[in-house]
Amino acid sequence: MIMEIDKLEQKRVERAKKNILWFGIISLTMSFAGLTSAYVVSKERPDWITDFQMPPGFYISLGIILISSLTIHMAKVSIKKNLRSRVMILLITTFLLGIAFVFFQFQGFAEIIADGYNFTGPTSTITTSFIYLAVILHVAHVVGGLLTLLVVIYNHYKQKYNSEKTLGIEQAATYWHFVDAVWIYLFLFLYFVK
Numbered sequence: 001m002i003m004e005i006d007k008l009e010q011k012r013v014e015r016a017k018k019n020i021l022w023f024g025i026i027s028l029t030m031s032f033a034g035l036t037s038a039y040v041v042s043k044e045r046p047d048w049i050t051d052f053q054m055p056p057g058f059y060i061s062l063g064i065i066l067i068s069s070l071t072i073h074m075a076k077v078s079i080k081k082n083l084r085s086r087v088m089i090l091l092i093t094t095f096l097l098g099i100a101f102v103f104f105q106f107q108g109f110a111e112i113i114a115d116g117y118n119f120t121g122p123t124s125t126i127t128t129s130f131i132y133l134a135v136i137l138h139v140a141h142v143v144g145g146l147l148t149l150l151v152v153i154y155n156h157y158k159q160k161y162n163s164e165k166t167l168g169i170e171q172a173a174t175y176w177h178f179v180d181a182v183w184i185y186l187f188l189f190l191y192f193v194k
Contacts, residue, residue, distance in 0.1 A: 014167050017167065017171065018167075018171070021171055021174060021175065025174075025175070025178050028141065028178070028182075029182075031137070032134070032137070032138075032182055032185070032186070035130075035133065035134055035137070036134070036185075036186075036189055036193075038130070039130045039134070039189075039193065040193060042126055042130065043127075043193070043194070045126060047125065047126060048125075048126065048127055049117075049125050049127040049128070049194075050194045051194070052117075052127055052128070052131070052190075052194060053115075054108075054187070054190060054191055055107075055108040055109075055111035055112055055115075056108075056111060057104045057105065057106075057107035057108030057109075057110070057111055058104070058105070058108040058135075058187060058190075060104045060107075061100075061101045061104035061105050061107075061108065061183070062183065062184070062187050064097050064100050064101045064104060065097070065098075065101050065142075065179070065180050065183050065184075066180065066184075067097055068093075068094050068097035068098055068101065068176065068180070069176060069177055069180040071090045071093045071094045071097065072090070072091070072094040072172065072173045072176045072177070073173060073177075074086075074090050075087050075090035075091050075094065075169060075173070076166070076169050076170060076173045078090060079156075079161050079162070079163065079166050079169050080163050080166060081163065082162055082163045084156075084159075084162075087156060087161070087169070088153070088156055088157070091149060091152060091153045091156060091169075092153060094149060094176065095146060095149045095150065095153065098142060098145060098146045098149065098176075099146065101142060101183075102139055102142055102143065102146075105135060105138075105139050105142075108135070109132070109135070112128060112131070112132075119132045131190060134186055134190070135186070138179070138182055138183060138186060141179050141182070142179050144175075145172070145175055145176050145179050148171075148172050148175060149172060149176075151168075152168050152169055152172045155168055156168075156169070
């Protein structure tokens with residue numbers, strides 16, 4: 001009887017943690033929707049740049065984050081099969097791909113600056129200021145995902161996950177897929193809405 005109550009309590013806690021994550025994801029989605037809505041409204045300004053080109057660093061980071069989404073998904077599948085070594089390799093690979101993503105985001109910023117557009121000052125534009133803001137906001141969420149991955153990697157090393165206990169990896173994967181989807185959205189939005 002006590003064992004059944006413990007399992008019910010564990011399920012309730014897991015459901016609560018999942019709901020909190022989804023509440024956060026929905027809130028963050030609304031933030032990005034508001035930011036891109038402001039972008040659409042602002043593009044009617046006479047000083048709006050209509051010939052802005054996406055920097056190559058942003059294309060590379062798009063490929064990297066797509067691959068990282070695949071690696072974290074494979075980690076989630078592998079933990080359900082108790083393939084512990086594979087899970088660790090996939091989690092570390094996802095983490096390293098996340099760092100590479102951030103690097104190429106800043107590489108994209110360097111390319112925008114090299115084209116003569118800054119975030120602030122006399123060479124800034126409202127267009128590039130919006131782009132910087134949206135991308136930096138996204139990078140901040142990726143950094144949050146990287147910190148989460150470090151915790152998951154540590155917990156996996158301490159053998160806190162197995163085929164029966166997967167919540168941490170599942171939560172990290174859900175969040176990572178979210179930041180992946182946000183970058184795809186931002187990339188396509190910035191590419192097509194000029």
